Amino acid sequence: MKRFCLLLIFCSVLACSKKPEPINYGTDMCQYCKMTIVTKTHAAQMVTQKGKQFKFDAIECMIRFLEDKQDLIENSNLLITNYRKPGVMTDAKSASYAISEQITSPMGANLTGFDSLEEAKSIINDGSAQFYDWNGIFKKLN
Secondary structure: OHHHHHHHHHHHHHHOOOOOOOOOOOOOEOOOOOOEOOOOOOOEEEEOOOOOEEEEOOHHHHHHHOOOOHHHHHHOEEEEEOOOOOOOEEEOOOOEEEEOOOOOOOOOOOEEEEOOHHHHHHHOOOOOOEEEOHHHHHHHHO
16 A cells, blocks of 8 residues: 555656657647647747646747746746757747748747747848747747
8 A cells, every 4th residue: 555655656757757758740739729739849838836737839829828827937847849850849038049931830929939049040131031939939929
């Protein structure tokens, strides 16, 4: 009985992990727009403090989903795909963002995420591109 209780406690702790689950491209649906997530260069993900997974087909979907959810922004693991490394997630709050017609995104905002501003500027050569940090892009879209 003691072992069973320890196993149950251990499983409960693991169930609350803030570690993101892999996105199943072509199968998982976007929490916000309900489209199937297919593009590995623009997906986003949120894992709440209790371990609940929310997956998005585009960064703009996650940002719009979070519009009036300040508590989730502060207490969740927010991740975006680094455009340069398709399928690889990076911290959304420390990432850099670009809006440019040079790179289209699944929902049409032409919003793309990068590990750094320098990386974004090295890839996007569009003179009309706009660059943002997390707070800037959040305000821009909401």
